[in-house]
Amino acid sequence: MNIEKFVRPNILAMTPYTSLRDYAEFSKPVLLDANENPYGIYNRYPDSTQKRLKEKLSEIKNIPADCIALGNGSDELIDLLIKIFCIPGKDAVAVINPSFAMYSFYAEVHGSPVIKLQLDEDFQLAKEEFLSKTQHTNAKILFLCSPNNPTGNSLENIEFFIENFDGIVVVDEAYTEFSPNISAIDYLNRYNNLVILQTLSKAWGLAGLRIGMAIASPFIISLISKVKSPYNISSVNIQMALMQLNSYDDYRFKLNEILTEKSRMQKKLSELETVVKIYPSQANFFLVEFAEAGKTYEKLLEKNILTSKRFPSIPGCLRINIGTSEENDFLIETLKNLTTEI
Ligand SMILES: Cc1ncc(COP(=O)(O)O)c(C=O)c1O
8 A cells, every 4th residue: 555645745844853863873972962951860862763672672572673652641642643744634544433532632633523433232343343344534533442441442444444444544453462462563464554552551551651562664663753753751660661671570460469359349340230241351451330339429429439430321320440359349249338338
């Protein structure tokens, strides 16, 4: 596919901003080029190319470093992708519904119309719904999310959507590490209109550091590097992320804890009278339908337990993520007591 034709002409024509020190090797450089203060620990601007972090991620993910771009969370990458491909007020963004709110949020900020593709009762995107709403439209980006937030399930037929969309397909895999299913990374060498988003915010436990990844062809990566703020990730955050990425055993241990707790919670929740349905989840949260979702939400809040209100758009549902075993026990005990109160 010719990807260049999807790129906004002004972005294609732009010369990237480069910081010489990040692109060339100097021995004992005298840094008088960036109006920095010569004193201090954090007096220098961070590496705008985030070379060390990308190399580490390339090793972990087993993908070339030039197929990775980093953002201040995947949120920033969603914003940048819309900026790169959509002419404001003209090109549309297609999103599945229900899904992560930030795709529509950034599209609206950008002035791009949003086309909503309604998921079916199993929270899958039917091929007919996809084709009828995206063909012969000016949709330039399709955002898929798998496992999907807030439903928790993985999407089927992803390859079909990539093959049949005349534009860029973004598969957001923020929860991929919790899922036994394969990543769309496996499709990368087949489709150059594909972008995969992953993040260190979920399974890696680094939401506070704000580090998200876009994984795509070197051409799409070069476009993201061109439009991002040069110093979008701070030196401290790069350093802290490298530290955690080097503690692979700790990551595996915590991931297993969450998955074990998830199985336990599935059983405990299903035993509650007030729970009508727990939707299948490949993520670190459950979408749960309650007999009295509104009252349940409010009562939990009174006990300082925060859950995510998904009704009325998903009737009767709250999204609840897996906490520590103490937090999970407290939730279950509180829900048990509520059953008698409601
Ligand atoms: C599907 C999905 N994508 C992206 C994000 C945001 O990730 P980040 O913290 O990297 O911005 C979230 C956060 O909840 C999410 O659910």
